[in-house]
Amino acid sequence: MSILLYRIDDRLIHGQVVVGWGQPLDIEFIVLVDDVVAASDWEQELYRMGVPPEMELYFHSAASAVEALPGYRADGRRGLVLTGDIDTMRRLVDGGGIDAVNLGGIHAKAGRSPRMRYVFLSPDEEASLRNLAAQGVTITAQDVPNARPVALNEVLAGVEP
Amino acid sequence: MSSDPVTPTNEAPRAIVAGHGDFAAGLVSAVQQITGRGDRLIPVAVKQLSVEAIEQLLRDRMLEAHVRVIFTDLQAGSCTMASRRILRGMDDAVLIAGANLPTLLDFVFAEGRPAPEAARHAAERGRAAISVHGAGA
Numbered sequence: 001m002s003i004l005l006y007r008i009d010d011r012l013i014h015g016q017v018v019v020g021w022g023q024p025l026d027i028e029f030i031v032l033v034d035d036v037v038a039a040s041d042w043e044q045e046l047y048r049m050g051v052p053p054e055m056e057l058y059f060h061s062a063a064s065a066v067e068a069l070p071g072y073r074a075d076g077r078r079g080l081v082l083t084g085d086i087d088t089m090r091r092l093v094d095g096g097g098i099d100a101v102n103l104g105g106i107h108a109k110a111g112r113s114p115r116m117r118y119v120f121l122s123p124d125e126e127a128s129l130r131n132l133a134a135q136g137v138t139i140t141a142q143d144v145p146n147a148r149p150v151a152l153n154e155v156l157a158g159v160e161p
Numbered sequence: 162m163s164s165d166p167v168t169p170t171n172e173a174p175r176a177i178v179a180g181h182g183d184f185a186a187g188l189v190s191a192v193q194q195i196t197g198r199g200d201r202l203i204p205v206a207v208k209q210l211s212v213e214a215i216e217q218l219l220r221d222r223m224l225e226a227h228v229r230v231i232f233t234d235l236q237a238g239s240c241t242m243a244s245r246r247i248l249r250g251m252d253d254a255v256l257i258a259g260a261n262l263p264t265l266l267d268f269v270f271a272e273g274r275p276a277p278e279a280a281r282h283a284a285e286r287g288r289a290a291i292s293v294h295g296a297g298a
Contacts, residue, residue, distance in 0.1 A: 011212050011239045015181055018237040046245055050237035107211035117209050 003031075003073055005080045008089050009104035012037070012082060013047040013057070016104065020144045021080065022055065028077035029056040033065040033092065034084050062088045066095035073097060086128050093132055101132065103141040103155065115158050116150065118143050126156060172200055174226050175276045176268060178260070179205040179219060179244070180234030191262055198269040203228070207240055216243040229253050230280040232260035232268075255280045263290035 004025050009017060012032060021027065030051065037043040038061040051057050056077075060068055065081075069092065072079055083089045089101055105118045112120035119141050121129070133139050133152050140149035178185040185204035193199025205222055207215045219231065219240065229251065233240040241258045248254050255277040257264065264287025271279035 011242070013237060014239040014242065015235050015237055019235070042249075046242060049245075050242060052237075107209065107214065109211060109213070 002075045002077060003069075003079045003081055005102055006089065006092070006098050006100065007080065007082050007102040007104045008084070008086055008106060009082060010084045010107055011105055012084050013050040016144055017080070017082060018051055018055070022051075024145050025080070026078055027055060027080045029058065029072075029075070029079045031058045031060060031065065031069075031072055031079060031081045033060050033062055033081065033088055035061045035088070038064070062091040065092060069095060069097060086125050090128055090132060093135065093137055098137060100138040100140070103129075103139065104143055115155050116141055119155055121156075129156075172198070174203045174228055175201045175272075176228055176230035176232055176280065177203045177205055177219060177222050177226070178232045178265065179207060179240040181238060181240075182206075182208070184234045188260075188262055188265055192265050192269055195266060196269055201269045201272075202232075202265060205240075207243075210239075212239060212243060215239050216246055219243055220247050223247065223251075223254070228276065229255065230268075230276045231256045232265065232280070233258045234260065253277065257281075257284045257287075259287075260284070261287045261290065263287045 004027065005021060007017065012034065032047060037047065038059050044059050048057055081092070083092065092098060103119055106120055107118065108114065108120045111122045114120050129139055129152060139152040141155045142149040178189055183206065185206060189199045189202045189204040192202060203222055203226055205219060207218065210218065231244045233244055233256065235241060236258045241256065244256045248256055257280050264283045267286040268279050268283035271282060274282070
């Protein structure tokens with residue numbers, strides 16, 4: 001499998017993704033799945049300028065990503081799939097082929113409660129994560145590679161490692 | 162442990178410095194220690210904020226201080242992304258991504274120039290200030 005990480009991170013392309021994970025995993029391409037970004041040339045150019053020239057960046061809506069992911073998995077290069085929210089990742093999981101999801105950054109906003117310093121969840125988001133886990137998906141929170149992966153039950157218990 | 166507090170000199174700040182961790186505070190502290198002009202810069206920390214919160218914070222700081230220059234640490238960083246969104250509606254503003262200490266030192270001494278012009282000049286100075294020594298260099 002050439003997709004090494006499926007990550008939920010509301011900052012999308014940023015230092016932790018491109019450098020923090022991208023360099024140690026030797027990531028050669030990122031699939032950014034976001035309906036808003038996929039519909040905006042300006043947004044795509046913004047994110048494209050954030051990745052180094054040797055790294056390819058592909059944009060998809062959630063619907064088109066479900067169709068395209070088998071092709072990326074068959075790609076010989078090392079890739080990372082990135083969504084900005086839990087619901088988009090849930091749609092990819094429903095499409096099949098994803099057995100582990102990384103919570104990289106879901107930050108504070110109205111309706112969310114703190115669970116870790118970089119994970120804040122609404123009740124609906126918590127339920128969605130529980131449903132993904134019930135489907136057999138391993139969910140861990142880990143902002144950078146050398147941090148300890150925190151299991152979902154610890155995240156939901158609000159236990160900061 | 163000693164620190165280098167930025168002592169106000171009644172000079173208006175001319176730019177924001179933003180980046181990961183304590184990047185901004187560290188660089189501004191260094192500028193203050195070297196030049197005494199740290200108050201020309203506003204350090205902004207954005208630890209664990211969402212993209213929307215970072216953008217709002219930087220926009221608020223710019224408007225409060227009437228500055229049109231932002232220095233950030235990393236091309237791919239959240240501060241850079243947020244700043245580029247802000248600049249989309251500010252034709253007179255400048256973002257310098259990948260700023261280093263020589264960049265900021267040049268900037269704080271260029272008080273005779275408009276801040277955006279000084280920032281562009283400082284970026285070139287910062288780019289040229291990187292050198293490699295030893296091990297076959």
